[in-house]
Amino acid sequence: xxxxxxxxxxxxxxxxxxxxxxxxxxxxxxxxxxxxxxxxxxxxxxxxxxxxxxxxxxxxxxxxxxxxxxxxxxxxxxxxxxxxxxxxxxxxxxxxxxxxxxxxxxxxxxxxxxxxxxxxxxxxxxxxxxxxxxxxxxxxxxxxxxxxxxxxxxxxxxxxxxxxxxxxxxxxxxxxxxxxxxxxxxxxxxxxxxxxxxxxxxxxxxxxxxxxxxxxxxxxxxxxxxxxxxxxxxxxxxxxxxxxxxxxxxxxxxxxxxxxxxxxxxxxxxxxxxxxxxxxxxxxxxxxxxxxxxxxxxxxxxxxxxxxxxxxxxxxxxxxxxxxxxxxxxxxxxxx
Numbered sequence: 001x002x003x004x005x006x007x008x009x010x011x012x013x014x015x016x017x018x019x020x021x022x023x024x025x026x027x028x029x030x031x032x033x034x035x036x037x038x039x040x041x042x043x044x045x046x047x048x049x050x051x052x053x054x055x056x057x058x059x060x061x062x063x064x065x066x067x068x069x070x071x072x073x074x075x076x077x078x079x080x081x082x083x084x085x086x087x088x089x090x091x092x093x094x095x096x097x098x099x100x101x102x103x104x105x106x107x108x109x110x111x112x113x114x115x116x117x118x119x120x121x122x123x124x125x126x127x128x129x130x131x132x133x134x135x136x137x138x139x140x141x142x143x144x145x146x147x148x149x150x151x152x153x154x155x156x157x158x159x160x161x162x163x164x165x166x167x168x169x170x171x172x173x174x175x176x177x178x179x180x181x182x183x184x185x186x187x188x189x190x191x192x193x194x195x196x197x198x199x200x201x202x203x204x205x206x207x208x209x210x211x212x213x214x215x216x217x218x219x220x221x222x223x224x225x226x227x228x229x230x231x232x233x234x235x236x237x238x239x240x241x242x243x244x245x246x247x248x249x250x251x252x253x254x255x256x257x258x259x260x261x262x263x264x265x266x267x268x269x270x271x272x273x274x275x276x277x278x279x280x281x282x283x284x285x286x287x288x289x290x291x292x293x294x295x296x297x298x299x300x301x302x303x304x305x306x307x308x309x310x311x312x313x314x315x316x317x318x319x320x321x322x323x324x325x326x327x328x329x330x331x332x333x334x335x336x
Contacts, residue, residue: 008017019096019097022047026084032104033102034055034104035095035105036067036108037106037119039263043289045167046269048146048190049079049081049166049167050151050161052082052126053081054165055159055161066082067086067088068088069087069088082200083092090261091114095119100225104128105126107126107130108153108295116134122135128153145163145289146288165225167272168272170270175255179257181206181213181256182253187262188264189283190314191314198322198323200228202260206330211257213238214238222239250269254275256270257274257335258330262281271296277295277296278330279298280300282307297333299321300318300320
């Protein structure tokens with residue numbers, strides 16, 4: 001495949017409605033612009049980094065905008081591939097950018113009708129995406145690593161990308177807790193929540209062995225983190241959940257001696273900084289969301305996985321992971 005797939009002009013649909021452009025939309029700066037749509041979460045951004053770095057190398061004169069939620073801004077800058085964020089909360093509303101302004105629109109969100117429609121509405125001169133009505137590109141493939149999916153997508157369109165090129169720049173400033181064992185107790189859905197008492201037993205054991213343990217999570221997850229600390233007989237000052245801005249959280253992970261987490265953004269940050277990690281998988285298959293080669297251990301029982309991401313109860317594949325397995329994996333990384 002040559003680069004024609006990404007450079008051929010397309011018919012520009014007329015805007016379907018007048019879109020109000022908010023003050024948060026970055027103003028043009030004179031450069032041609034690329035808009036990469038992936039209006040999802042932290043882990044979703046991190047698995048798209050190889051594709052974004054490929055775009056950066058292929059289009060050095062372009063300004064690259066990343067359409068995603070505003071809270072990701074501190075990490076967006078650490079990719080060294082994205083110039084600015086276009087605040088975008090999901091796909092319910094039109095993208096907040098002027099029709100015809102974008103030179104190249106890249107669909108890193110998926111291949112469904114909603115994401116395609118949002119990008120078609122902005123009237124970009126060129127588009128990259130998977131093959132679908134009105135779009136040229138590779139066929140969507142199930143069962144492959146997400147890093148490979150997006151790197152291979154842009155590669156098909158003539159933009160070489162390495163799926164292992166997923167590192168982030170370390171934020172300026174020191175880690176809030178150098179060499180800590182970071183125990184990330186939260187997750188977006190109940191299907192990924194390993195039990196409080198198991199996290200507590202792991203933390204209690206590692207703390208008793210002389211390791212500094214720090215519990216992390218979002219502000220909403222702070223009560224859960226406090227419950228884990230209490231069950232582990234550790235003081236409240238071991239709980240950093242809800243207290244760290246996202247860039248400080250990244251600095252913490254970058255300086256950790258070990259990260260223990262479900263398949264969440266924390267685990268993907270550990271991969272981005274090549275920090276030793278023990279990752280507990282539940283509904284998501286490790287064959288699609290697992291870490292790159294490196295000091296990372298995946299624990300799960302695929303034979304029990306239900307795969308119901310939005311379930312309020314932990315997936316059986318996650319529940320099959322024992323405290324003893326986590327401690328053994330930590331020991332394999334030199335933490336015992």
